[in-house]
Amino acid sequence: MKKAENIIVGISIGDLNGIGSEVILKTFEDPRMLELCTPVIFANVKILSFAKKNLDATIALHGIDKIDQFLPGKINVLNVWKEGVNVEYGANDENIGKYAIKSFTAATAALKEGQIDVLVTAPINKYNIQSEDFKFPGHTDYLDQELEGNALMLMVQDDLRVGLITDHIPVNEVASHLTEALIKSKIETVKKSLIQDFSINKPKIAVLGLNPHAGDGGVIGKEDDEILRPTIKKLFEGGTLVFGPYAADGFFGSGQYEKFDAVIATYHDQGLIPFKTLSFGKGVNYTAGLNKIRTSPDHGTAYEIAGKGIADPNSFKEAVYLAIDIYHSRNEYAIITEKPLKIKEKHL
Numbered sequence: 313m314k315k316a317e318n319i320i321v322g323i324s325i326g327d328l329n330g331i332g333s334e335v336i337l338k339t340f341e342d343p344r345m346l347e348l349c350t351p352v353i354f355a356n357v358k359i360l361s362f363a364k365k366n367l368d369a370t371i372a373l374h375g376i377d378k379i380d381q382f383l384p385g386k387i388n389v390l391n392v393w394k395e396g397v398n399v400e401y402g403a404n405d406e407n408i409g410k411y412a413i414k415s416f417t418a419a420t421a422a423l424k425e426g427q428i429d430v431l432v433t434a435p436i437n438k439y440n441i442q443s444e445d446f447k448f449p450g451h452t453d454y455l456d457q458e459l460e461g462n463a464l465m466l467m468v469q470d471d472l473r474v475g476l477i478t479d480h481i482p483v484n485e486v487a488s489h490l491t492e493a494l495i496k497s498k499i500e501t502v503k504k505s506l507i508q509d510f511s512i513n514k515p516k517i518a519v520l521g522l523n524p525h526a527g528d529g530g531v532i533g534k535e536d537d538e539i540l541r542p543t544i545k546k547l548f549e550g551g552t553l554v555f556g557p558y559a560a561d562g563f564f565g566s567g568q569y570e571k572f573d574a575v576i577a578t579y580h581d582q583g584l585i586p587f588k589t590l591s592f593g594k595g596v597n598y599t600a601g602l603n604k605i606r607t608s609p610d611h612g613t614a615y616e617i618a619g620k621g622i623a624d625p626n627s628f629k630e631a632v633y634l635a636i637d638i639y640h641s642r643n644e645y646a647i648i649t650e651k652p653l654k655i656k657e658k659h660l
Contacts, residue, residue, distance in 0.1 A: 318347070318349050319350070321430055323354065324412075327409070327613045339628050350385070357375030357389040360373050376388055392418045413445075416451065417454075434628070435613045456602070467610065469590070473506070474577060503554075516554075516572045516573050517576060524559070564589075595610035596634045597609070598638070605638050606635075
């Protein structure tokens, strides 16, 4: 197999009726992107040509039938399927969902086999992807099954990093999921990621409380004092620089988050509402904790603007940048940890 001098970025096409094709093409309109990486888009060259025509884009696409046919310096499109697909921008279509999953599972297989270096996923519709063969809420759960490690959603925008203890579960079930084992696991995963993926030697981590005012000493719920605080204390005493639980309501507005390398929220909206308020359009969803690298933009399919040529590619571009940065950080970390510097003893 040919190996590009720069890293190979595999890209799953996402929902063809959404803005995925548009943000991908707009990202690679900038020729400087091809100096950083070699993209391989898992889709069909006719589909991308249709999207390109709709955008009046002039970039050249290089269609390939086998992944080892990719060319550095080109926008490679691997034909995962041959047949024509009816694209209707803005429509929620089960058939389109099947092609989103064909692209994603093929890209994941290539990632596992080392045929691509990193994976960047365009947005899917969590409802139209469901089938007998694919019964996962989304990308992350499937990757957690297929790859080694324990997946954790980490939202990233520059130095702002927000992780979650629980993610896609109903709010009324959050408290019952907060166990010492789960909290420890998530904090340790974030710590490891900060060290190996972001080159932060001694990361400082903040944990947000579950209840208003972090329980107010047990007046507004006991979970913060009975589960979160003791677990955080144990980890801190074991050498992890983790602090909290902090009252979530003023944590971001007061700028407290700037003192930490990552913030861990107890549930989805507690973390993602402030994150997207601060960074929308530039944020990246990174799946930390796995042995392979996957990123995605922080937005969805955006059916309401699909096909209109007005989608902002910045978040997708940032997802590509972050995947590349983490790839290099992991390689550097592997070199440092596998071949530690030998310090000669001084004889007095």
